[in-house]
Amino acid sequence: MGRKKTIRSVIYYIAVTAIGFLMVYPLLWMIMSSFKETGSIFVTAGSLIPDPFTLQNYITGWKGFAKITFGTFFKNSAVISVLATIGTVFSSSLVAFGLARCKFRGRKLLFAMVLLTMMVPAQVLMVPQYIWYHKLGWVGSYAPLIVPYCFAIQGFFVYMMYNFIGGIPRELDEAARIDGCSYFGIYGRIALPLMVPALVTAAIFSFIWRWDDFMSALLYVNKAKDYPVCLALKLFTDPSSTSDYGAMFAMSVLSVLPVLIIFIFFQKYLVDGIATSGLKG
Amino acid sequence: MMKKIKSWLCKESVSGVIFSLPFLIGLLLFLIVPLGMSLYYAFCEYSILSPAEFIGLKNFDTMFHDEMFFKSLGVTVFYTVVSVPLKLTFALCVALLFQKTTRAAGIYRAVYYLPSIIGGSVAVAVLWKRMFAVEGTINQILHSFGVQNTIAWLGDTRTAIWTLILLSVWQFGSSMLIFLSALKQIPASYYEASTVDGAGKANQFFRITLPLLTPTIFFNLVMQMISGLLAYTQCYIITNGKPMNSTLFYMVHMYNQTFIYYKAGYGAALAWMLILITGVFTAVLFLTKKKWVYDGGD
Structure with a gap:
């Protein structure tokens, strides 16, 4: 046996x-x-x-292309990903808190809209958003890659944080209210510190998605000196460039390094994020 | 006065609206306005650079006479219908392997899950292109196993699409994790009771595990199907629709029409058609839900 x-x-x-x-x-x-x-x-x-x-x-x-080193490309990627991530995590936490803790007219409808944004993937918005951003004069700048995310448009994050706040005992809010704390005070002093695990999960996913967001970069970034890493890598495969495959592989490895480091150190958050709210990896 | 404003702002209903303000603005500016505008442009001849001209249903007439529209739709549906079931079957099988929590399982789980985390990156797309190149790894490994002929994986209309399907199946990790967490929630008592009743392993799988997993399978199916229909980056970099449009994904066709041929009006029509198609596919899945998804046994 x-x-x-x-x-x-x-x-x-x-x-x-x-x-x-x-x-x-x-x-x-x-x-x-x-x-x-x-x-x-x-x-x-x-x-x-x-x-x-x-x-x-x-x-x-x-050394990169045309005197622009990969240092510049990495700096660009970092600027875009970090700013968009801070914006999305902060705005999503505000909205999630409002929906979870304040009663107001239209709350249910708003919550339904949050769920609806989860069903509208960014890809189907490619052409509609391009036309709109073109009108706004945003094409050629980082605005389309950063600004929309500062307005909690990724329903996944709002939904995840909403569920997380649901697990925080309401007695804490009530005690604070009796002591004269406003809802803004409760958000800042009670909810936010307790929400850190949810904020970290959202930040990790947001950072990875923005770091790998090739489509937006392709549409909106025109000048080589503004390219993020993902777009710069694509240059290696263009027929016009002399194909140095060794250099291509080396820069590919570096480009996945930040995501790999997150994967190694924050694996628990990634796994929980996927297993509990179905966030796509 | 200041005090009055302050206490008004602190009312529960007002606070709630203030907290929701970012989303309200975002929803309006970045979803409703662009979608609404593009709905109008779907009925226009519009090149982004010159003013739009209303042409009624002509874009949709063009679409139904556009061979590439049907071709790309066929390719995309084929890709989705083949890759999603394969991916989910794989994910489920591997999840079953890791069901028992052993010390090593955590490490293995991480290894299996890694491709889904970085699979969407340009680095992996570039890598895939080199792996399946004529002089790439796959052919070299086949050579060392004694296969004589060299296959142009990406240059042959029969094989190119399969390299993309393989890339998609390779990223089964996140579906696997969702299955794993669902498997953990099945009470052990179900298995114990059925063992007492003399049920074998296979019987347990088909009578207990599979039925209880159907809600999770359904969820994975919907999510993966949508992302399959909307696949873009990897195809754009690896094959860009070649050879002979055999890998022309719908998204790539839409991109080409809008940004290469400057037919933004037609592109907007294609975008709305895509929303419609994704909606129809999702609705059909939901209609079949009652037939096979376990709903809690009420």
């Missing part, structure tokens, strides 16, 4: 490990290729070990 069990668990681990290896193989290949000599990447595409090991791809890749 015991022996049969051992054999079964050995088979289980071999199977799980083998599938796991297949799953990460593409990423391993990308990372390993970035340390190979650029000329040998495809000659040795079947093997993972870089021989010889070189950092040259990172040096040439970092």
